[in-house]
Amino acid sequence: MSGAKSTTHDGNIDAAQRTASAVGPALSVIVPLYNEQESVGPLYAAIVQALAGLDRSFEMVFVDDGSKDDTVAVASGLARRDPRLRIVKFRRNYGQTAAMAAGIEHANGEVLITMDGDLQNDPADIPLLLEQIDAGFDVVVGWRHNRQDKLITRKIPSRIANWLIGKVTGVPIKDNGCSLKAFRAALIKRIPLYSEMHRFIPAMASIAGPRLAQIRVRHHARRFGESKYGLSRIYKVLLDLMVIKTIASFASRPLRWFALLSLPLFALAFFAFGQTVVDVLLMGEDAFSLPIAGSGVIFLGSGLILLCSGALAELIYARGDVRDREFLRLTQTILAGGRNPGADRTL
Amino acid sequence: MKPQAAPPSISVIVPIGARRATDIGTLYREYRAGIAATGATHEFIFVLDGPRPEARRQLETLLREGEEFTIINLTRNFGEAAALTAGFERAGGGTIVTLPAYPQIEPGDIRKLVAALSTADVAIGYRWPRYGNAVDRMRRAAFHGLVNFVTGARLRDLGCGVRAMRRQVLEEIDLYGDQHRFLPILAMRLGFRVSEVPARQSAQDRHGRIYRPREYMHHLLDLFSIFFLMRFTKKPLRFFGMLGAATFGVGAVLIAYLGFDRLLFSEPLADRPVLLLAALLLVLGMQVFALGLLGELIIFTHARGLKDYRVEEVIQYPDAVAATDSGSGALPEPPATSPEMRTSAPPAITA
Numbered sequence: 001m002s003g004a005k006s007t008t009h010d011g012n013i014d015a016a017q018r019t020a021s022a023v024g025p026a027l028s029v030i031v032p033l034y035n036e037q038e039s040v041g042p043l044y045a046a047i048v049q050a051l052a053g054l055d056r057s058f059e060m061v062f063v064d065d066g067s068k069d070d071t072v073a074v075a076s077g078l079a080r081r082d083p084r085l086r087i088v089k090f091r092r093n094y095g096q097t098a099a100m101a102a103g104i105e106h107a108n109g110e111v112l113i114t115m116d117g118d119l120q121n122d123p124a125d126i127p128l129l130l131e132q133i134d135a136g137f138d139v140v141v142g143w144r145h146n147r148q149d150k151l152i153t154r155k156i157p158s159r160i161a162n163w164l165i166g167k168v169t170g171v172p173i174k175d176n177g178c179s180l181k182a183f184r185a186a187l188i189k190r191i192p193l194y195s196e197m198h199r200f201i202p203a204m205a206s207i208a209g210p211r212l213a214q215i216r217v218r219h220h221a222r223r224f225g226e227s228k229y230g231l232s233r234i235y236k237v238l239l240d241l242m243v244i245k246t247i248a249s250f251a252s253r254p255l256r257w258f259a260l261l262s263l264p265l266f267a268l269a270f271f272a273f274g275q276t277v278v279d280v281l282l283m284g285e286d287a288f289s290l291p292i293a294g295s296g297v298i299f300l301g302s303g304l305i306l307l308c309s310g311a312l313a314e315l316i317y318a319r320g321d322v323r324d325r326e327f328l329r330l331t332q333t334i335l336a337g338g339r340n341p342g343a344d345r346t347l
Numbered sequence: 348m349k350p351q352a353a354p355p356s357i358s359v360i361v362p363i364g365a366r367r368a369t370d371i372g373t374l375y376r377e378y379r380a381g382i383a384a385t386g387a388t389h390e391f392i393f394v395l396d397g398p399r400p401e402a403r404r405q406l407e408t409l410l411r412e413g414e415e416f417t418i419i420n421l422t423r424n425f426g427e428a429a430a431l432t433a434g435f436e437r438a439g440g441g442t443i444v445t446l447p448a449y450p451q452i453e454p455g456d457i458r459k460l461v462a463a464l465s466t467a468d469v470a471i472g473y474r475w476p477r478y479g480n481a482v483d484r485m486r487r488a489a490f491h492g493l494v495n496f497v498t499g500a501r502l503r504d505l506g507c508g509v510r511a512m513r514r515q516v517l518e519e520i521d522l523y524g525d526q527h528r529f530l531p532i533l534a535m536r537l538g539f540r541v542s543e544v545p546a547r548q549s550a551q552d553r554h555g556r557i558y559r560p561r562e563y564m565h566h567l568l569d570l571f572s573i574f575f576l577m578r579f580t581k582k583p584l585r586f587f588g589m590l591g592a593a594t595f596g597v598g599a600v601l602i603a604y605l606g607f608d609r610l611l612f613s614e615p616l617a618d619r620p621v622l623l624l625a626a627l628l629l630v631l632g633m634q635v636f637a638l639g640l641l642g643e644l645i646i647f648t649h650a651r652g653l654k655d656y657r658v659e660e661v662i663q664y665p666d667a668v669a670a671t672d673s674g675s676g677a678l679p680e681p682p683a684t685s686p687e688m689r690t691s692a693p694p695a696i697t698a
Contacts (some may be wrong), residue, residue, distance in 0.1 A: 066538070072662075080664050087662040091538025098656035106661065192650030194581045239588050243643045254644060261637060265630065279617070289617030295626035302630035309637050313644050320648020 025084075027051070027058035028109030028185070029126070032099030033075070033117040034065040039223070040074045043119055044085070050123040054130070059084045062117075063103045066093035097198040104188055112188055114201075116179040120148070122218040129182035129215065138187050138210035141173055141202050142180035142217035149221075161199075161237055168245050169203040173214065176202065180217050184210075199237065200244050254317055258310025265303035272296030354439030355388040357461065359446060362430035362508075364396045367448035368551075371405045375414070378446055381454030385461045387442075391416035394434040397424035402448075427508075428522040435517045443517055447508030449551070456546035460511040468516055468539035471502075471531050472509035474548040490566065497574045498532050503543060505529065512539075519657070525565065529573050536577055538657045581646060587639025595632025601625035 029047055033040065044060070051058050064072050064087060072089055079085040088106050090099070100114060111133050115121040125142065132140040149155055158177050166172040176199050183205070191204050202212060246257060273296045279287040359382055368374045375391070382389045393406055393416060406418050419433050431445060442464060444457065452472050463470035479487075487506075495501055505528050512534070520533050531541045579586040602625045608614040616622055 076662055079662055083663065083665050085663070089659045089662065091657045091659040094538075094656040102656050102658060106658075192647060194646065194650050236585065239582070239584050242588075243582075243584050243640075243647075246640055247643065247647050257640075258637065261633065265633070268626075287617075291620050291622040292617050294623045298623070298626045298630055302634060305634060306637055309634075309641055313641055316641070316645055317648055320645075 024108030024110065025059045026056035026110050027054075027130070028107035028112050029058065029060045029123075030063065030100065030103030030107055030112055030114045031060070031117045032063045032065055032096055032103060033067060033071050034093065034096075034099070035067045035069050035071060036117045037067070037070045037074050039117055039119045040071055040078070042223075043117060043123070044075075044078050044082075046119075046123040047126075048082075050126050054127060059086060059107070059109060061086050061088060061103045061107045063088045063099040063106075064090060065095070065099040066090045097193055100198050100201070101193040104185075104193070107185065110185055112183045112185050114179055114181050114183075119223050120220050121178070121180040122220060125180060125217040126182075128217070129180070132213040132215060133182050133184070135213075136211065137213040138184050139202055139205050139212045140182040141175070141212065141214045142178040143175040143214050144178045144219040145216045147219050164238075165200065165203060165241060168241050169200075169206065171203050171206045171212070173202050173212075175214075176200065178217065178219075197240065197244075200240060203244050252317065254313030255307075255310040258306050258313060262303040262306035262310075265299045265306065269296045269299035269303060272299065353388075354441075355390040356440055357382060357385065357387050357389040357442045357444055358435075358438035358440030359389060359391045359444045360394065360431060360434035360438060361391065361446050361448055362394045362396055362427050362434065363399055363402050363448040364424070364427055364430065367399075367402060368450060371402055371448070372409055374448070374450060375409060375416075377450070377454040378457070381457040382444070384455065384458045387461070390438070390440065392434045392437055393418050394430040395420045396427065396430040397421055426525060426527075428524060428527040431517075431527055432522055438514075441514050442511060443514055444511045445508060450549035451507055451552045452509050452546040452549055454549075456544075457509065457511075459546060460509065460544050463542055463544045464511055464513060466540070467542040469510065469512040469531055469534045469541045470544050471504070471511075471541065472507040472546045473504040473543040474507055474552070475504075475545040477504075477548055478552075494529075494532070494570060497570060498529075498577060500532050500535060500541075502531055505531070509546065524572075525569050526573070528566075528569065532573060532577075538659070583642025583646065584636075584639040587635050587642060591632045591634070591636030591639060593632070594628050594635060598625050598628030598630075598632055602629065 029051075031043065031047075036043075040062070047060060062075050062085065064075065072087065075085070075087050079087055086106060088102050090102070103114065104112060111130065113126055113129060115123065115126075121142070129140045129142065147155060158175075162174060162176055165176055179198075181201065187205060187210055188201075191201070193201070193204070197204060206212070272292050276288065276293045276296065279289065279292075359378065361378070363371070371393075379391070393402075395403055395406075395418065398420075403418070403420065406416075410416070410418075417437055419437060421430060421433060425433075434445075435443060442461065444461065446457070452474060456472070460470040460472060477484075487504075491503055491505065494505060508527075510530065516534050516537075516539055519537055520530065522530065522533075526533065535541050575586065601621060605616060605619055605622060605625060608619075609616055
C-alpha cells in the first residue's frame with residue numbers, strides 16, 4: 001500500500017550483507033531481545049500499529065541475544081505471517097551492544113530505529129523521531145522524561161552518568177540510556193560498535209559531526225520480567241568514556257595525545273635536573289642527590305617512551321581501516337545537497 | 348592418487364609431531380577400524396609437522412601397500428595448531444575428527460565421539476578411567492582447575508587430542524601457536540556446544556609423562572593469552588587501565604607521603620631514596636595506561652573486521668501472507684528452495 005518507495009542507493013554500505021538488495025525499505029526497526037517471550041507479541045503489534053498509519057515501507061529486525069526462553073519460537077511464529085519481520089538469532093548471549101550491532105548490520109532500511117524489547121519504550125513515538133529525521137537531523141535521541149524506574153538504583157546513577165558523559169564527550173545528551181533512537185543508516189552503519197558501547201552510540205556517532213536532535217519520549221513501567229541491567233558498571237563506564245573521548249578527539253592525531261601525556265614528565269625531569277645542577281654548582285659535589293637526579297632520569301626516559309608510543313599510534317592509525325575522514329564525508333554533503341540528504345550520499 | 352568422487356563425510360586429521368607412536372602403520376589400522384565402525388565414508392589426512400623422515404617412510408610404505416590417504420608435509424615444525432589448520436584446508440568432510448599421533452584412547456571409542464555430534468558441535472575425548480600416579484593426578488587437577496576458574500569452562504581433559512567437530516567449527520576458529528589445547532574453550536566462546544565424551548584410555552598411554560619445567564611455563568603463558576583474548580579483546584583499556592591505575596596509585600601515595608614529610612617535618616627530598624621508587628611507579632603506571640590506549644586504538648581502527656557476535660541463523664519468510672502488498676517492494680532474497688529462509692544454519696551431520 002505504500003506509494004513512497006524509497007529509492008536510496010546504498011552504494012557500498014557494508015558489503016558483508018546482502019549485496020543483491022540495493023533497494024531496501026524506508027525504515028528498519030531494530031529490537032534486541034533477551035528473554036522477552038511475553039513482550040514480543042505486544043511489541044510486534046505495537047510497532048505495526050504505530051507504523052501502519054505512516055506512508056512508508058518498513059521492516060523489523062528482531063535480534064535474539066541468546067534467549068533461554070521461548071522468545072525465538074514466539075517471534076518465528078510472527079515472522080511466519082509477516083515477511084517484514086526478520087529474526088537474527090545469536091548462538092549465545094553476547095550482550096546488548098552486539099545485538100544492536102547485529103541488528104544494524106542486518107537492517108536494509110534507509111533510516112534505522114533502535115528500541116528496547118521490554119515494552120518500556122513506546123513504538124507510538126517512532127513517528128516523532130521520523131519527523132526530526134525528515135527535518136534534516138542525522139541522529140535523533142529519545143529522552144525518557146517521567147522515567148518509570150527505581151530512583152536509587154536506576155535513575156540517580158544514570159543521571160550522574162549522563163552528566164559525566166555530556167561533560168567529557170561534549171555531546172550534552174540528556175539520556176544516553178534510552179534505546180529509542182533514530183539514525184540515518186549510512187551514518188550508523190559506519191560507526192564501529194563493540195564492547196559495551198551501546199550507551200555511547202550518540203557520542204560515537206558524534207565523531208562524524210552529525211546534526212543531533214533530542215526529543216521527549218514516553219516511558220512505561222516494566223510489564224513483564226526482570227530488568228536485565230543494573231548499576232555496578234561505573235568503572236566500565238568510566239573507562240569506556242575515556243576511550244571514546246580519546247578516540248573522538250585524538251584518533252586522527254594520536255601523537256599529539258601522547259605528547260600531551262608526556263609533557264608533565266618532561267617538566268618533572270626538567271625540575272629534577274635543574275635542582276641537581278643548582279645544588280652541585282652552589283654547594284659542591286657533596287650536595288649531589290641520587291634520588292633527585294635518578295627521578296629526573298626516570299621521568300625523562302618515560303617521556304621519551306611515551307613519545308615513541310605516540311609514533312606507534314600514528315602508524316597504527318595510518319594503517320587502519322577506520323578513519324574519521326570517511327565519517328566526515330557522510331555529513332559533509334548534506335547541507336549542499338538540498339532537501340533529500342539520502343540522494344547525495346555518494347562515496 | 349585419490350579418486351575424485353563425492354567428498355567423504357568424515358575427515359580424519361592426524362598431526363604428526365615430535366611425540367608419536369613408533370609404528371604408525373599399526374596406529375593407522377587401529378584408527379581406520381575405529382572410524383569404519385561409524386559406518387560413514389571417510390578420508391585420512393596425515394600432517395607431518397616438519398621433516399619427519401621416519402614417519403614419512405612408514406606412511407609411504409602404507410601407500411605402496413594400497414592404502415589411501417593424504418600426506419601433508421610442512422617444511423618446518425609449526426606446531427600442532429598449524430598442522431591441524433593445514434590438514435583442515437585439505438579436508439572435504441562435513442565432520443572433522445582429529446586424532447593424536449600416539450594412542451590415547453581405545454580406537455573403538457571414536458564412534459562414541461562422532462555419535463555425540465548429534466547434540467553438540469564439538470565432542471572432545473575424556474580419558475576415563477584414567478591411569479597415573481598421585482603426582483600426575485594432582486598436576487592435572489591443578490591445571491584444569493586453573494583453566495576452568497579462568498575461563499569459566501568445565502573441562503577435565505584438555506590434553507586429549509581426540510576430538511570430533513562439525514566442519515563449521517574449524518572454519519570459524521582461528522588457531523595459532525599452541526592453542527589447539529584450548530580448542531574446546533575457543534569453540535565455546537564462539538557459542539558452539541561442546542561436550543566431553545568419556546573414552547577408555549589406551550593401554551599404551553598409561554605410562555606417565557615427564558613434564559619439564561619449560562612445558563609448565565608454556566602452558567601457563569598459553570592460559571594467560573587465552574584469558575586475555577577471552578576477556579579483554581575488545582576492551583584492552585580495562586585490563587591495562589586497571590594495572591596502570593593501580594601502579595600509578597601506589598606511586599602517587601608514596602609521593603604524597605614524601606611531600607607531606609617535606610612540608611611538615613622539613614625532611615629534604617634529596618635524602619629519600621623512596622623518591623626513586625615513587626617516580627618509577629608513577630611513570631610505569633602511565634606507560635601501562637598508554638599501552639591500553641594503544642590497544643584501544645588498534646581495536647577502533649580494525650573494529651569493522653572484528654565481529655563480536657556469531658549469528659546462528661536469520662529467520663525470515665519472504666513468501667508469508669503480508670498485510671501489505673509486497674509487489675515490487677519484495678526483498679530480492681536469494682532464491683529460496685523452501686519458503687523459509689535460513690542462512691548459516693549448522694550443517695546437518697551426515698554420519
